[in-house]
Amino acid sequence: MTSISLDPKTTALVLIDLQHGIVARPVAPHSGQQVVENSARLAAALRKAGGTVMYVHVLISEALILPSDSPTRDPNAPPPPPIASELVPEAGMQEGDVIIAKRQWGAFYGTGLEQQLRRRDIQTIIMGGVATNFGVESTARAAFDQGYHLVFAEDAMSSVSAEAHQFAIQQIFPRMGRVRSTEEVLASLVK
Numbered sequence: 790m791t792s793i794s795l796d797p798k799t800t801a802l803v804l805i806d807l808q809h810g811i812v813a814r815p816v817a818p819h820s821g822q823q824v825v826e827n828s829a830r831l832a833a834a835l836r837k838a839g840g841t842v843m844y845v846h847v848l849i850s851e852a853l854i855l856p857s858d859s860p861t862r863d864p865n866a867p868p869p870p871p872i873a874s875e876l877v878p879e880a881g882m883q884e885g886d887v888i889i890a891k892r893q894w895g896a897f898y899g900t901g902l903e904q905q906l907r908r909r910d911i912q913t914i915i916m917g918g919v920a921t922n923f924g925v926e927s928t929a930r931a932a933f934d935q936g937y938h939l940v941f942a943e944d945a946m947s948s949v950s951a952e953a954h955q956f957a958i959q960q961i962f963p964r965m966g967r968v969r970s971t972e973e974v975l976a977s978l979v980k
Contacts, residue, residue, distance in 0.1 A: 801906060809877055817950055818954055849862070942974050
């Protein structure tokens with residue numbers, strides 16, 4: 790794998806659904822805690838280098854629920870408590886970071902994400918969060934369609950199963966951008 794070099798001034802870290810109601814769920818191959826720790830490390834380094842950090846969270850009680858064979862949430866269940874949609878403090882959010890609320894898997898549709906990226910002249914997006922093949926992949930597909938360069942921090946994301954995670958990491962993401970470890974992404978930030 791070739792090394793990469795990222796210009797922090799035109800790079801944004803977009804972290805998906807690092808919130809109480811999602812990172813507490815069982816995920817694999819990386820635990821929710823590992824994903825949050827690696828995401829916080831990436832956020833701190835990119836912020837320090839002058840880059841943009843964006844946290845996306847889904848408003849779970851307002852999330853789109855359509856008929857499906859395997860819904861992600863029981864449509865008859867009572868709404869989750871408000872804390873379920875709040876970012877976990879361990880994710881490292883700081884004043885000046887961008888917060889985006891969404892109501893579906895992807896972070897572009899019906900949100901201000903694209904406008905926030907364009908205002909900052911962002912060309913490259915580093916992706917992380919939960920779940921790899923739901924919110925992360927949905928957001929990455931929209932970003933790819935809009936011409937953003939993508940970097941996937943493999944160990945700063947996880948999914949409902951190791952197999953689901955690995956399919957996206959090995960079959961989908963390499964066709965859309967570059968898949969690297971947190972350590973490789975940290976090393977790629979041009980000082």
